[in-house]
Amino acid sequence: MNIAVILRQVPDTEAVVQPDAARPGSxxxxxxxxxxxxxxxxxxxxxxxxxxxxxxxxxxxCIGPDRSEAAIRGALAVGLRRAVLITDAAAVEAxxxxxxxxxxxxxxxxxxELILCGRELIDTSDDAMxxxxxxxxxxxxxxxxVKIEVDGGKATVTREVEGADLEIEARLPVAVSCCxxxxxxxxxxxxxxxxxxTKEIKRLTLAELGLESLPAKSRVVELRLxxxxxxxxxxxxxxxxxAGQAAExxxxxxxxx
Numbered sequence: 001m002n003i004a005v006i007l008r009q010v011p012d013t014e015a016v017v018q019p020d021a022a023r024p025g026s027x028x029x030x031x032x033x034x035x036x037x038x039x040x041x042x043x044x045x046x047x048x049x050x051x052x053x054x055x056x057x058x059x060x061x062c063i064g065p066d067r068s069e070a071a072i073r074g075a076l077a078v079g080l081r082r083a084v085l086i087t088d089a090a091a092v093e094a095x096x097x098x099x100x101x102x103x104x105x106x107x108x109x110x111x112x113e114l115i116l117c118g119r120e121l122i123d124t125s126d127d128a129m130x131x132x133x134x135x136x137x138x139x140x141x142x143x144x145x146v147k148i149e150v151d152g153g154k155a156t157v158t159r160e161v162e163g164a165d166l167e168i169e170a171r172l173p174v175a176v177s178c179c180x181x182x183x184x185x186x187x188x189x190x191x192x193x194x195x196x197x198t199k200e201i202k203r204l205t206l207a208e209l210g211l212e213s214l215p216a217k218s219r220v221v222e223l224r225l226x227x228x229x230x231x232x233x234x235x236x237x238x239x240x241x242x243a244g245q246a247a248e249x250x251x252x253x254x255x256x257x
Contacts, residue, residue, distance in 0.1 A: 001050060001051060001054045001055065001056040001113050001114065001150065002056045002057050002058075002059070002110060002111065002112040002113055002114075003047040003050060003051060003057070003059070003112050003113070003115070004059055004061055004107045004110055004112040004114070004116070005040070005043050005047045005058060005059070005060050005061070005080060005115075005116050006040070006043070006060075006061050006062070006115070006116070006117035006118075006130075006133065007036065007037070007040050007044075007060045007062040007068075007071065007075055007083070008036075008037040008040060008062065008063070008064065008068075008071075008118070008121055008123075009034045009035070009036060009037070009064050009067065009068040009070070009071035010034065010035065010036075010037045010038075010122050010123040011032045011033070011035075011123060012032070012033040012034065012035050013035075013038065013122065015032050015033055017032070018225075019222075019224055019225065020223075024221065024222055024223075025219065025220035025221055025222060026220075026223070027223065034067060034070065034071065035071060036071040036074050036075060037118050037121055037122060037123075039119045039120050039121075039177075039178065039179070039180070040075070040117065040118040041118075041185040042118065042119075042178040042179065042180065042182045042185060043117050043177075044075045044078050044079070044116075044185065045078065045182075045183045045184070045185040045186060046116055046148060046178055046183055047079075047114075047116050048078060048079035048186075049183065050114070050150060051079075052079070056113075057081045057082075058079065058080045059080060059081055059082055059083060059084065059110055059112075060075050060080045060082075060083035060084065061083070061084045061103055061106050062083060062085050062086070063085075063087075063091045063092060063094075063099050063102060063103065064085065064086075064087065064092055065087055065092055068085060069085065069201060072085060072201055073193075073197065073201075074196075076196035076199045077188035077192045077193045077195070077196035078185070078186060078192070080199075081199070082199055082200040082201070082202065083200070083201045084106055084201075084202050084203075084204055085201050085203055085204070086102060086204050086205070086206070086209075087203065088205055088206045090206060090214065094214065094216055095216050095217050095218040095219065096121075096129060096132060097128075097132055097217040098214050098216055098217060099129075099132075100128075100129055100132025100133045100135070100136060101132070101211070101214065102206065102209065102214070103129075103133050104132075104135075104136035104137045105136075105209040105211055106204055106209060107133065107137070108137060111173075112173060113150075113172045113173050114150065114155065114172065114174060114176065115133060115134070115137075115139075115173065115174070116176055117129050117130050117133075117175070117177050117178065118177065118178055119143070119144050119177045119178060119179045120177075127143070127177070129177070130142075130143060130175040130176060130177040131143065133175050134174070137175070139174060140171065140174045140175075141170075141174065141176065141177075142155075142157040142159070142168050142170055142174065142175075142176050142177075143176075143177045144159050144160070144177055144179045145157045145158065145159060145176050145177065145178055145179060145182055146159065146165075146179050146181045146182050147182065148176060148178075148182070150172070153171060153172050154169055154170065154172060155169070155172060155174050155176070156168070156169050157169075157170065157174075160179075160181075233249060235249075
């Protein structure tokens with residue numbers, strides 16, 4: 001079974017992100033540490049598990065600047081066979097719909113039975129990539145999988161809904177976004193990390209995909225930090241007295257009760 005895994009390099013979840021005044025809609029990148037999108041780790045692990053059992057190739061597809069190669073190498077160390085990287089500025093700066101169209105064009109030639117990606121891109125909070133890629137490939141999609149079973153020409157995907165599990169069957173090929181709980185991503189061994197350095201990362205351009213002119217559907221016009229929190233108050237004294245003072249402040253000053 002051939003599986004395409006969509007990858008994205010994002011700022012470390014513990015990094016302090018600041019808007020870049022010189023580039024409206026962008027962040028300051030000089031001091032940031034970048035990592036593989038955390039939700040993509042579940043997609044990579046699932047692809048490797050399935051191909052270890054059923055055979056075939058698991059190949060990564062990524063849009064990003066040259067530095068994205070570091071995150072891709074991490075996915076290759078875990079077990080992806082090879083990867084494709086698209087670094088054109090027009091692709092890197094594009095909105096999720098345009099990037100989905102580009103990834104669909106790159107993935108189409110690979111003809112996978114399964115396309116996996118993370119549930120959400122944590123740098124932009126987009127959670128539509130699986131649906132967008134599926135739209136341009138004219139295939140079904142299922143979002144937020146916590147279990148994936150592939151049998152014959154169909155996939156059975158389990159989603160968690162309030163108070164229950166929902167099972168959805170879809171014919172192959174299908175695009176699926178992966179949630180925490182789907183699996184436990186493995187840590188690569190030192191030997192696997194060394195081997196990943198020899199695995200192919202193929203560079204593709206928009207021209208090679210026949211997508212040189214792609215009007216954006218949306219764009220980020222501004223990034224700004226949220227307003228600072230107002231200073232809180234401290235209530236001291238006996239519990240009964242303090243509770244009364246707190247209730248009075250919430251009612252008369254904060255006006256939330």
